[in-house]
Amino acid sequence: MTVVNLMVGGPAKEIPLDIVLKHQHELWIGIDYGATYLLQHGITPAVVAGDFDSTDPQEMEHLKQVVGDVRVLPTAKDVTDTQYGTRLAIQRFHPTQINIYGGTGGRLDQLLANLFMPMQDEFRDYLDRIRLIDRENTVDFYSPGSYSVVKETRMRYLAFVNLTPVRGLNLPDEKYPLVDFNSDIPFSWSSNEFVGKVNHFSFHQGVVAVIQSYDQIHGND
Template sequence: MKRVNLLAGGPVDQWASELATITTVPGQWITADRGTLRLLQQGVTPTIAVGDFDSITPAEKEQVLAAVSDIRSVQAEKDETDTQLALSIAFEELQADRVVVYGATGGRIDHFLANLFMAVEERFRTVLNRIEMRDRQNTIQFYAPGTYELTKEADKKYLAFIPLVPTTDLNLVDEKYPLTHFDTKVPISWASNEFIGEKAHFNFKTGIVAVIQSKD
């Protein structure tokens, strides 16, 4: 299974713990805007860097241009974020089986929401279950309709289920707080649920659901 890591420009203090030893993280890297500079500062060169690079200084941009062989420069005025473009390239060109997105949370809320709702875009519908977002406190995964088993992450306590679009017949089978045949026409967060054991199960008929494992 081919893993590609995507580093966006979110705050370093919100990075997932595995990035403390970033050179040992498996897989290729693709970066979005300021994420490129931050990856280079950690001693790792991305396969592809994407962005308008409007969030870094001219000197920092020169450093990026000198270090990265494949740079996809885009205009600042556009209909897609740099992270959206990088995610498309990860699947379409790098042929990722799985994309782990870092630096997509924290900082500006509008950026976080743009990243969270990438999964509902039509172009990502067929790969949404292969997108994962990680930060210091959270792991976010995305699901199309079906029946699923979740495995508890050792350092996480809480479990949340978030329908991102109109969703029908959501059932939380064996979580601490079960839910039966829930329908919603608007996004909603069923937060602060928990695993009872090491596994949990859920299912739903239509919609898209984000599942978050988190800790304080």
């Protein structure tokens, strides 16, 4: 099993550093300022890439000294830095799992770009292997089928978000069940909750994102 972790340049306050450090010995790719963030916390990425417009000259020089593969991208390009990093992870490492940190929070347009990215043609085969992780959420992506969802530590809330038109979405054993839901527009069944440690869902057309969340403001039961 090859796990590749991407640290992209989102707000540091959204990055779960405790989780990152638990995986520090795995493969890492640093994207834009995410590369400097990794070095600051004792993690040397295998590759770094980005336009580095938020990296000062001293930090850039340090990156070049420490990391063997530094790829400086033009500011004007047809892909986001996160898309480039995900493409790089696939082409170089052929991973079984891609975890993306620093890809949420801050600008909404960048969040939406990351949320919709797994549905693009070049990433579609990896859709179920891409995960977004921040301090309060994990996001997984699913193609049609029947699935079990295992409750993560701390997480209480569970959302089922159809990112495309969806047919036949069933939530049989969540706190708020759903039977044979169809929609022609994106829709978020938010603030559902686990019943027990494992819940299930199924659907037969579309793409569904499943979000497990921790409410840091109000806490969890």
